[in-house]
Amino acid sequence: MAGLGAIAPRAPAQEITVDVGALAGPSWRADNITLTYLSPSALRLDVATVQWAGRVAATKLQAHCSTRFVATELRCERGRFSATIPGWGRLQGTLEGAFGNAESWRARLEVPRHGLLATLEQSAADMNVAVRVHGQKAEDLRKLAAAFGQAMPGEFAGNVDLTLRATLGPATTTATLEMSTGSLSYQEPSGRYAAENLAAHARARWDSGPQQWTLRAEGRGGQVYAEPLFLDFTALPTTAELVALDSKDHWRIEGLHLRQGTAGTLEATGLISKAGLRLESAELAFDAPALASLFATDVQPFLIGTPLDGLTAQGTARGSVSLRSGSLTALTAELSGVALSAGRLGLSLDDLNGQVHWAPAGAAPSSLQWHAGSIGRIPLGPSKVSFRAQGRDLELLAPWRQPLLEGAVHVQRLALSKVGLPQLDADFRAALEPIDLAALCRALDWPVFGGTLGGQLPGLRVQNEVWSIDGALEAQVFDGTVRLENLRAIEPFGVLPRVAADAHMRRIDLETLTGTFSFGRITGRLDGDVEGLRLLDWKPVAFDARFHSTPGDDSRRRISQRAIDNISAIGGGPTGLLSRGFLSIFKDFSYDRMGISCVLRDGRCRMDGIEPAPPHDGQAGYYLVKGRLLPRIDVVGYTREVSWDTLVQQVEAALASGGPQTQ
Structure with missing residues (x-):
């Protein structure tokens, strides 16, 4: 470290300028420093450039003040300073300080126009920094961040309070940044991110010893949109706590705790690669005692454009999720008193209870039961189904009977493979216990006619989004028979479903x-x-x-x-x-x-x-x-x-x- 030795009292007969040269610490550096003794009681400091973390933080820094010596310490009182700050331009404020030598000095700076108060103290090998910005325009802070290489494109409105405390030492550095805002708005140019009247508080701490970040953030009011999520902190105040370790190539999430009001919580650990911020692994546990609010906020946005678009859920759910290389590797969910409604599929289930397990292989059995439901306008009775879901396969573990319209569908076998792929394949066998056609007509708001619909349902085959029936479907209606043959449906749940069939009616009354x-x-x-x-x-x-x-x-x-x-x-x-x-x-x-x-x-x-x-x-x-x-x-x-x-x-x-x- 270059600098002065101890300063002894002296009374210059004329103006004296001392070329200090440069001073440097672990994360900062000041170049071209000169001290000018204007009189026995006045001193001026000039610094050409101040760098912080390798970036220019200020230029043309000039300070002058009244001075007096106390023992071996030179004190600066009733001082003024000015400096050019990237993104802010020329600032002026007041200054107080004391200087003993390069390893023992302190300073206090205040800029009333920006609500800025900063204190700096060098003690032995450590430098302590405290900076407070009160009521600063968010747009001005954006400009300052851009000057330090932290580009934040978009438009900000509102004020922000910031407090930075840091200890910079030769071996370790700790820093704590707190931010509060009562009404912050933001619009990112692409429209993918936005905030409106955001009321929030965040506190982040960095410790270079274990290379660790600790974060706590609270969303207290207003709304935030981060594609595709829309978060309403007024309806669901949210808190997040994070502990993350920083290594050369990865961020290790030691613990993440997220709470969204009374709707639910999420606990997570994981590993994130710095190359492209790629998620390498994660373990998540969720608890949703109020599923409706959490589902609408955190799940529905990801279903837009899928057959489950518009899916709603109420009730209670808890479970866990495992991810590896960005892909799901295990899922467990326990449902209690859940009501599901998938309007696009015309399906709803009420009082749904049970457990769902999924894994690439060797998954535990799953079991679900419900009290009632509907397919379109057709009501469903209470039922229970046991199945195994693993990889892209799903298979019934026992025959499944679904009551409806005074009859039932009795599924003897159902096995799906390659679920989610165009090559989806299905093996299906079922029988139709006689369904009352009058009840079916009333459910569909058709003219009521008698008869029953029953018999064996032939095999169903699904391949490349083509659903086809092996054999024929036959119904007894109007004291005659109706028979459907060669039935095929292409993308029945797609945007433009197509159906082909031949129909034959005999002896209709x-x-x-x-x-x-x-x-x-x-x-x-x-x-x-x-x-x-x-x-x-x-x-x-x-x-x-x-x-x-x-x-x-x-x-x-x-x-x-x-x-x-x-x-x-x-x-x-x-x-x-x-x-x-x-x-x-x-x-x-x-x-x-x-x-x-x-x-x-x-x-x-x-x-x-x-x-x-x-x-x-x-x-x-x-x-x-x-x-x-x-x-x-x-x-x-x-x-x-x-x-x-x-x-x-x-x-x-x-x-x-x-x-x-x-x-």
Whole structure:
């Protein structure tokens, strides 16, 4: 260390300038120092440059004061100083101090304009620093930080209180920085980070002995956005305590404790590589006695854009998570009284309890049970499921029965592999205990019709986001059968789901069907086939559909005036004719056969009936209903091509219409 020896009292006869040269400590350095004795009681100090931690902290430092000697110590009283500080410009303030030699001196500086008070004391080999900044504009502090290489792009508003205390020694350095703000706002240029009316306090301590950081921070009010998290400290005051060790290549998190109001806590340890701030390992334990608030703040933002977007949760949860190289290696969660709702999937579960375990291999069994729930509008009864989840595989450990609509789905086997990948594969076998179709209709707000839906559910295969059924699904409805074959769904939970199937209906009781939908009364039996059905976003875009009277059916076949009117309207013919003239006295008529077909392509429906009808006014038609006996009524269609949307509107109008007064 270069510097002066002890200063003895003297009375200069004229101005004397002493070239001190440079002074340096472990983290600081002052160059081109000169002392000028202006008079026996006045002294001026000039320093060209002051460096802190290798960066220029001040230039053109000049101080002058009244002096007096006390023993071997030169004291500076009623002094003034000025200096140029990077980011702040030229500062002026008051100065007091005492100087014995390079290893024994102290100084006190105050800059009222910036609320700055600093004290520096060199004692033996240690230098003690205390700096307080009260009510400083945050924007000015940003400029100061930028001058020291700590760039903080963006706009700040509000004031900050800062206190720095440090002891700089040849072997060890300790420093404590405290910051408080009552109403700080910040906007980062990219929009990824922001703060509004932030009320917070933070205290950070650095100890070079064990190379350790200790941090405590409190968010007391206001809001902070750090993509994708939005933290409302007014609703959830948050505290964080951190102990971290600094090595050459890593940060070792000895302990992290995070508390978000009464919503929950997080405890963590870990190892972070300084190269790219990469998380190498972490052990986390969480406890969420008020899951709703914690879930909305810390989980939902990460689900945006996924099938679980909008997922909500209430209840209590606790558990642990292990991470290695940024990847999940173990998870354990215990749920108590949890209510889950996934609106995008149409799924909800109430009073969910149990344990979930996951590991890459050798995971412990998991078990969940719930009191109630729903899929869309379909209510679910109480159930319990046991399974094992490990790696990308999930497998039932026991058959699972899910009650619904006075019946149940009985899953005998479910095994999923490659979960989360396009190559997802599934092995599924289940039986459907008869479900009441009337209850299903009420749940879906459909017109109510009777019957049951039951039987074996064939195997389900999933590969490359294509869900396909092995075999056929069959239901007993309207005293007949409906059978679905070749059922496939592509990305059913994606943005644009696609479905393909063939449907076959046999011996549907028309009296039950038409009575259900208030279409007008028809008796007899109906067969139908819908080949090549294609749905896009659950809306039909293509099919070949044909419906006709069941061959060989010897049941009584009658059709009411309302039904004739509605069928005529769908075929593009006139309506209301039967309600006028002598035919109005007949409530219904006999018919021989009926049928209609539609081939849908590119939004247009190519229509036909059961057979060609004689031309009328040069226009060829087709029979929709072919009458029998007297008075005989035939319904002939003449529209060959119609917009699918228009046809749907016509059918909806027919179902909603009261029809002619005579039934």
